[in-house]
Structures are given as structure tokens and as C-alpha cells.
Amino acid sequence: MNDSPSSTGRSDAWSDASPEQGMNRRSFLRATAALASGLAAIAALSPLRELESFSSVEEFLQKHYKEMTPEEMAKVLERIEREVERQYGLRPHVRDYKPMNGVEYVYCLNLTRCIGCRKCVHACVAENNQSRNPEIQYIRVLKMPNGTFDTEKADHNYAPELVPGKGFYYMPVQCHQCKNPPCVKVCPVKATWQEADGITVIDYNWCIGCRYCEAACPYWARRFNFTKPSIPKDKINPDMSYLGNRPRQQGVMEKCHFCIQRTRVGRYPACVEVCPTGSRKFGNILDPNSEVSDILQNKRVFILKEEVGTLPRFFYYFDI
Amino acid sequence: MNANTKTAAVLIALTSLFLALATAFNRDLWGRPAPLPSIPLVDPAFTNPAPVRVSAAELKRTGGDTSELECNLCHELNKPANLKLDDKGNVILPKEHADLVMHHGRNDRNNSCFNCHNPQNREELLTKDGHKLKIEESTRLCASCHGPTYRDWELGVHGRISGYWNRALGPFTRLDCVSCHHPHSPIFAPLPPAPGPHPLHPVVVHSVTQQASP
Amino acid sequence: MTGLVRDYCVFLRRCLALAFVGDWRYYLWVGTLTVFCLLGLNAYAKQFVHGLVVTGMTDQVSWGVYIANFTFFVGVAAAAVMLVIPVYIYKNEELHELVIFGELLAVAAILMCLAFVTVDLGRPDRFWHLIPGIGKFNFPGSMLSWDVIVLNGYLLLNLYLCTYLLFCRYRKQMPSKWLYLPIVFVGILWAVSIHTVTAFLYVGLGGRPFWNSSIVGPRFLASAFTAGPALIILAMQVIRRVTATAPAGKAAWQREGATAPWGVIRRAATLADLDLLARHLPELASVSAQVRQESLAGAMVLEVAAGDALLRQGEKDTDAFFVLQGQVVVKREEGGLTRITRGLGPGEVFGEISALAGTPRTATAIAEEPTRVLRLPAESLRKLMRNHQMSRIIRSRMTERLMITDRGLLTLRSIVQVSMLINVFLLLNEVFKEFYTGNLHVAASEYLYFGLHGHRALVPWIWTATGCNLVAMVLLVLPLSRSLRLLNVACVLAIVGIWIEKGMGLVVPGFIPTPLGEIVEYSPTLNETLVCFGIWAFGLLCYTILLRMAVPILQGKISKANEPGRKPQDSDAQLRALLKS
DSSP states (O other): OOOOTTSSOOOOHHHHSOHHHHHHHHHHHHHHHHHHHHHHHHHHTGGGGGOOOOOOHHHHHOOOGGGOOHHHHHHHHHHHHHHHHHHHSSOOEEEOOOOOTTOOEEEEEETTTOOOOOHHHHHHHHHTTOOTTTTOOSOEEEEEETTOOOGGGOBSOOOOSSBSOTTEEEEEEOOOOOSSOHHHHHOTTOOEEEOTTSOEEEOTTTOOOOOHHHHHOTTOOEEEOSSOOOOOGGGOOOEEETTTTSOOOTTOEEEOOSOHHHHTTTBOOHHHHHOTTOOEEEEETTOTTSHHHHHHHHSEEEOTTGGGOOOOSEEEEEOO | OOHHHHHHHHHHHHHHHHHHHHHHHHHTOSOOOOOOOOOOOOOGGGGOOOOSSOOHHHHHHHTOOOGGGOGGGTSOTTOOOOOEEOTTSOEEOOGGGTTOOOOOSGGGTTOOGGGTBOSSOTTEEEOTTSOEEEGGGHHHHHHHHOHHHHHHHHHTOSSOEEEBSSTTTSOEEEOOHHHHSOSSSOSOOOBOOOOOOOOSSOOOOOSSSSSOOO | OHHHHHHHHHHHHHHHHHTTOOOHHHHHHHHHHHHHHHHHHHHHHHHHHHOGGGSSOOSSSOOOHHHHHHHHHHHHHHHTHHHHIIIIISOOGGGHHHHHHHHHHHHHHHHHHHHHHHHHOSOGGGGGGGSTTTSOOOTTTOHHHHHHHHHHHHHHHHHHHHHHHHHHHHTTOOOOHHHHHHHHHHHHHHHHHHHHHHHHHHHTOTTOTTTOSTTHHHHHHHHHHHHHHHHHHHHHHHHHHHTSBOSOSOOGGGSOOOSOTTOSEEEEOOHHHHHHHHHHOGGGGGSOHHHHHHHTTTOEEEEEOTTOEEEOTTOOOOOEEEEEESOEEEEEEETTEEEEEEEEOTTOEESHHHHHHOOOOOSEEEESSSEEEEEEOHHHHHHHHTSHHHHHHHHHHHTOOOOOOHHHHHHHHHHHHHHHHHHHHHHHHHHHHHHHHOOGGGHHHHHHHTOBTTBOTTHHHHHHHHHHHHHHHHHHHSGGGGSHHHHHHHHHHHHHHHHHHHTHHHHTGGGSSOTTSOOOOOOOOHHHHHHHHHHHHHHHHHHHHHHHHHHHHHTTSSSGGGOOSSSOOOOHHHHHHHHHO
């Protein structure tokens, strides 16, 4: 702030210049520096060259699931089918399955029978078009030593030759579709909510990827797409649902949704279908004749982390 | 150097720095994401919902090889049995059936062949109260001893059910007992587990954890 | 009305022009910051393309250094209010200028917070989903929605306050109380709320026992009110040093004049002199003739040559001076450096603080050119100030100086001192609660302080932070830290300690172990670090530019009075001339 050119009384080549010349030189240099910084700024954005079609205008402007009319939804489904076809080479059916009336889903898991084979994990991955690399798996099987429920003692990475191991029990964990879901409470944009049949769903086109729900979940059930998911083309399951197993994008959350594309047409989820020991039980709790009703009435069921008050719809029990 | 020169020098230095930076950005010299380590695709056996055994009923239904179930090829009907027992009272398997593993019940209490098989017609099963059952009807035989389990099985609580939870919308399938349990050693056999989870970033392996534990 | 709009546009344009004017130190500083900003921008572009896999975050530790920095800087922004309270509630005059600097720091800090949150989002292109009315806003359910409201509101509040106060000074007008005091008081409450809401983001998660504790909110506030004012103490000294004139070459006005400060000519003042003054000070016209006559008792007119000192810093006389003709510059020495606090022209007053408050002279006033001044005894000044308009204009001029006094800094020191004591006390509470019971919830704290199952990444960090905080606390308590050098050391230690503790020491252990007992450690990648540096540089750049605009206005160098004629666009030369004056 005190660079008046001629007040110092010293003389050298620079200060011999008249004040106006000094000003001009400085203005010129300043403009050059500013221009160079502008160039550097544009160059800084050069990685964006690698951006493939990130999001179309329609996708950007797409409304929240609950605000869409059926016609708008039909257009969106059609667009998704086109996008999947372009990306994976096969045309899927993407439908918006609505909840059935008089249905509330409940899941029961028999800890006596689970042997920890992890077939449920991979059946889920295949059914729900999850990314293989980076790996996204909705189900995590914990190998627990007998005598404790402290998950700190769990082993997530067991890889023996055969399971079950002696002295351990195996506890698979996935989204419990809680009645009092903390993830729904914390989502700032209501991208996740609970439907009438008890399933907590995510609108993948609405999620902003803040990961607050992931921090809130007491069961570590939610997964984030840290990069573009990769699914082998020949492994795509073309039977898709909007709120369920259609391929997700980079930067959004996903989680177990009780195989919405199966359960809402009356079928069992993939994990139930594949379990070799029949440890997994699924059904409508409002139906007194369902197997889950019998379990909840007659078996010794418990829930994980009851003290957190989430009221999960996922019950563990022992048979023997 | 007076202030004017310093300003000029700084501005020139900044200009060159910006231009160098622009070049460096263009060349993409750092910060590329590390390529993800390859994760092999899971063996299709791990997504196969087929039960661990094929029951007799299933064999007969699908027209598979039922030669193991044709006992009367060797055994005569109505010929009395000649079971040999060892000093503990356990049956000694004849050499023709030496490949069988008899392990039914705690302390092998149920290893006697004729607890289940009809001694007059070995292709038939016989309950203790005298009901004769075909070999593909073995579930009722199991039920005759394992009451509570059968009760649960009927409700769909024991053993796997597949198909439609909503019975009104479609069929469902219950498995026979022997689709999961070998009748001679019914304890569910251990299976090889599918691979465990792979981390997103390479993880530094510590001595205490991150080791595969049996 | 249109005049107001026009004035505002000119004001903004001149402010903007100021941002590009400076000496070589300014260009070097701004240039370096821009380099880091660009590095950060480039790193973020990579993240935008490839996704958050370029960071060190995982599903297990899903928030990292971005949210850690966000949390820390919300605290800094909230701490600006710690300056506002003493000034507006306790009427501490020493901190008056610091309020604007604190609010500008709040603006810069909030911009950094918004930047950190944006770079953390997986889909920042979907930001419009957050806009109430257009998107779907989960208010009041989600604490994040509260945070969006309070942060943006706080930004607008502080921007409004700074702009309004600076614009008033630009127009040399007294700010209207009703247009800013209510906002100030709202701002105080709002500042506490931004940090409490941010704390509630964590506290409200029942599944994370490390965070689900009622002490988190108070600890946030205590650490914010330690680190924030500590940052302000450091920033103020930098501002003071940078706006000081180093004793380089000597212009005419810098040469000390003759020791006898009473000039060449003096005579008793007359009504004619008051009329002359009234031409430049219109408020004087509203004073009745009788009062004007009375005020002439003991009044003198002095004529001095360029370089003569009219009053000197530290002296104990109590006359007030009005400039009748010429130019006077007021300079103040502090911390070994001399600074020009303002330049004065006809109609302006100086020396009035000593006249009204009886305190020793706070600065030295030297004539820049041959100057004629009217010297009034304190009693005369008071008589004149019984007139409402005169009182208003003189009081507004009183606040028109740019003094960052050591006493002001020491007031800030006491704030930092008390807050740090509370912060450490709350830490002890937390440590007891975690470790005394020995229940399972202690896992995260155990990981943080001692390592868990062989994982020890954060242990050296947290002990460094604790050490820094304790040493800072001890230093602050000792009277030794009244010396600025030790105070600065304590401030740096406090800032570093609190940054680690509140950032990595709060966010990361909440995720380790996961709710399912898994331990996956976290460390930021190069890209993540570059983005952080970029945002820090961006914040510093914002603050620098805001100060670059505010300081000359506060000093009175850029005002409506010296707007360049027809074309309301100062040329570079004109601006530099104004700043030099």
C-alpha cells in the first residue's frame, strides 16, 4: 500500500520510469498474471473431460418419487430401461411395484440353523444387481463366539475350509426395516422413507449422497456407491423395480429392500430362497397363518440393539 | 530492489507458476484413483438354490438314477434279517453296505437299520406303529419320531420354503427332510463358505486381526 | 431511493476494484492462495468424475476430513459472536473494530463450511433437492436440514451486517440503530445455534454411542469459543502489522515537526471561524447562536505548517480540534510499528476522545500540508454536543478509527482463557464417564486414546492434541501470556489442539468400531488433502479480500466524499493515491 514510485528518492532503472509507465507496467503484469490464473483454473478442471454422460436433463429435473404422477413415472421407467439397455446391452423390465394392502413384512432368522456359508450374501448380490467391484453386499455375516452378543468380538472375514466352526454361531445382518428408522429421520431431502408394507426404500434419483443415513444406522446396513458400480453384463437381473434392484449410480446410497421386486408380487426374497439350511423366514406378520407369525409367537425371539429404540422388523431366534 | 521491482518480480513469478500449474493439470500428473484390485466373480455354486441333497422323491420326479434305491435287486422279500451287532449293541454293517456312514441320533442310538426299513421289504419304510411308507414318503417316517420338528416343518418354520409367501398368488415348495438331511447321518454336513467381504481400499494387515480364522 | 441504489452500486464497484490493488506482499499472498485453490479445484474435479473412492472414506468410516473441517470451521464462525457480545452488550469500546473483522471472519468461515459440505456430497449436482419449496426439505426432522438453514441464515446475517456498517461508514453516516442492532442480537443467538445444531447432528444418532452423549454440545461451544477468538487474536495482529506503515521513505507528513506543537500562528476563535467550519460540518448550523457564542470561550485557531504535530500519543491534554482548512493525518504507534488510523479534511474532528473521556491521547495528529485548525476546550465541545445532531456526528466519527489495541487483544485473551478452562474441564468429564464404568460403549474412546485390537492410527494425534490443549491452558492461565509472544504461542497450540480434537478426534472415532464391531481405519488420501488445502486457501482468500475492502473504508480512505467525478470508476492510480493518503 505504499508503493508510490517516486517518493523514495532512490534511483534505479525501475524508478526512473515515470509514474504512468510504472502503472502501465504493473497493470500489464497484473492482467497477465490474472489471465494465467484463469488458464490454470480452466486447466484445473481438465479431469472433467473424462466425465461420461453424467446425468441427462430429465434425470436432473426428475421429481421425488412421491410427487410423480403415474404418467411421469411411466416416462421415468422407460428412460431407465433405455439407460440400462445402453449400458448393459439388454432391455430390462423396470416396474414400480406398489405395496400390497394388509401386509407388513417381518423377517426371522434362526441362529441355530445358520451355518455361515454366505450363500445369502451372494444370492442377494446376483438378484439385486449390486456392484461387484467395488464390492457392495447388503448382507454381512458375523461369526460370533458362543456366549456373547458383543459385536466387537465378531469376525467378519472368516474363511475356513468348512462352516460351521465349533464354538461359534453365525449372525447375518442386513437392513432391519425398522419401525422407528433413524435413517429416515436424518435424511435431509427425504430420499429414504418407509412404505406402508414396512420396507424402508430409497429413491436413487433423489439421494444427494450426504451419507448421514449411513452414520445414523445402528446396524451398519446402508451402503454408498463410492464410484461407478460395475456389474458384469451377463449377470444383470433384468427383472427390476424402481425402488429396488435397478442399477444404481455413483454417489447414491443403497441397501437391502427385502427384494421389493419379488416380495411385492408375493415371492420370497432371494436370500430366503437360497439358504441351504432354511434359517431365513419371511412373511406377512398381519397374516396369523404365516410362518413368521408362528415364530414370533412361539420361539424365543430377540432383536439387536433394542436399547436404541429402532423397533426393527428383523428377529433373531434360537431353535434348540 | 524497490517496491516496484518487487511487485513486478512477484507478478512475473506468479504468472510462470500459473502457467506451469496449467501444464501440470493438463498432464494429469497426480491424484488418479488407484485401480481397484480385481475381485474374482463368485463361484456360481454359491448362488445356486438347489438343496444339498437330492431326495428320492426328487430323483423319481426328475427321472434320475434310482439304482441305489432298488434294494430288492439283491434282497429277497420276506427273508428274515440277519443283523450282526457288536458288543456295544451297534449294528455291524455287512460288507456290501460298508460305504454307509451310520450316525443317526445322539450316541448313535438310532443306527439299527430296521428302525426305519421294513425287514420284509427293504424298499419300503416302516414306522414303529406299523405304517408302511414308500421310500419317497420318508418325511412321514421322520415325523413319527421327530414330532416338534415336523410340526415346525408343516408350518414352514423348519427347513426352507421357497416360492410364494403369499400363498394366494402362487405355489410354494417345501423340501423333504432328506433333501437336507442324509437319513443315515442326518446332521447337516458342513459346507465350504463363500468368500468374505473385500474392502474398498487396501487394508494394512495388522498382526492381531485381519487373519482368516477357522 | 435511486440515489441510495446508485451509491450502493458505486460502493460495490469500488470495493471490487480494491481487491486487485496492493503491494507485492499482497500479490504474493493472494497468488499463493490462488495456487492452492487451483490445486484443490483440480483435486475436486477428479473426485467429481471418479466419485468419493478417491478419498480414504469407506462404508465403515463414511465421514472423514471434510466433515471434520466443517465441524471445526462452524465453530470458528460461531466464535465471531464472542466479539459482538462484549461490544454491544458490555459496551467495550476497545473491541469495536474487531467486530467487523470478526464478522468478516465468520463470513469466510461459513463459506468454507459450505464448501466442505459440498465437496463431501456424493451428488452435489442434486443440491437443488435441498431447497425448501423446490426440493423436498426434511425440516424439522433432520438436523442436517436445520444446519442448512442456520448456516445460510448466519451467512446472510453477517454479510448484511458488514455490508450495512461498511456502507454507512462509506457514506459517513451514522448507522441507524433499528437497521442493525436487532440483527446483531439475533446474530448472537444465531451464532450459538449454528454450533449447537451442528453438535446435534452427532448427538442425535443413537446408534453411535461415542457421539450420543449430552456433553458433545457444550464441548463444541467451549472449544469453538477457544479456537475462534484465538484465531482472531492471531488474525488481528497480522492485520495490524500489514496495515502499518513501516518507517521506509519519509514523505513530508512523516517528518516530525518542531517540538512546540502549537504552530506558527494562533489567535482567539471568532464566530466567523465557526461559520467557516459550518460550511464543512453542516450539523453545526443547527446549533443556536447563543451556544456557539458560549463555545468560543477558550477556543483558539491555529495555523501550522506541514509536518507539525498538533497532538501527540500519550499526552494528557484534553482539547478537541476541528480542521478548518488543509489536511491532517492521525497516526498511532503500537507494537513497534506506526500506523495511519485516518486522514482528516475540513470539518472533521480529532482529539475528541481525550476531550470527552479524559483519557490520554490515543494517537498523534500531524498536519500534512499547511493547515488551519480550531482548538476547543473540552467544556466547549460538550456544550456543542448538547445539540443532538452535533452529538450524533461526533460520536459517529469517534468510532471511525481503526485501532487494534493491545488491550482489545487481551480482552480476547480472557475469553480464550475461560473457554479453554471449560473445554478441558468438559474433557475430563468425558474421560471419566467413558473409562470409569468399563462398559462396552467405551470401545470408540479406547480406540482413540489407546488403540483397539492393534489399530492405533489416531493415538498419536489425540495425545498431541491433548498435550497442546493442556499446555495452552496453562500458558493462558499464567500472567506470562499477557505478553503477546507467549499469547501467540498459546493461541497456536489451542487452535492446533482443538482442530485435531474436534476434527479427526471427534468424527473418525464415531465410526470405529462400526456398529457391527468392525475396525477399518481411515486416513485421508492425497486428493482429499489437496481439496482441504484448496478450501482453506479459498477461505483465507475470501477473508483477505474482504479485509482488503473493509480496512480502507474503516480508515476513511475510501468514502463517498472522494468518489471520482463523472466516471464512478477509480483508475488504478487514483485508488493507490487514496490508499496512500
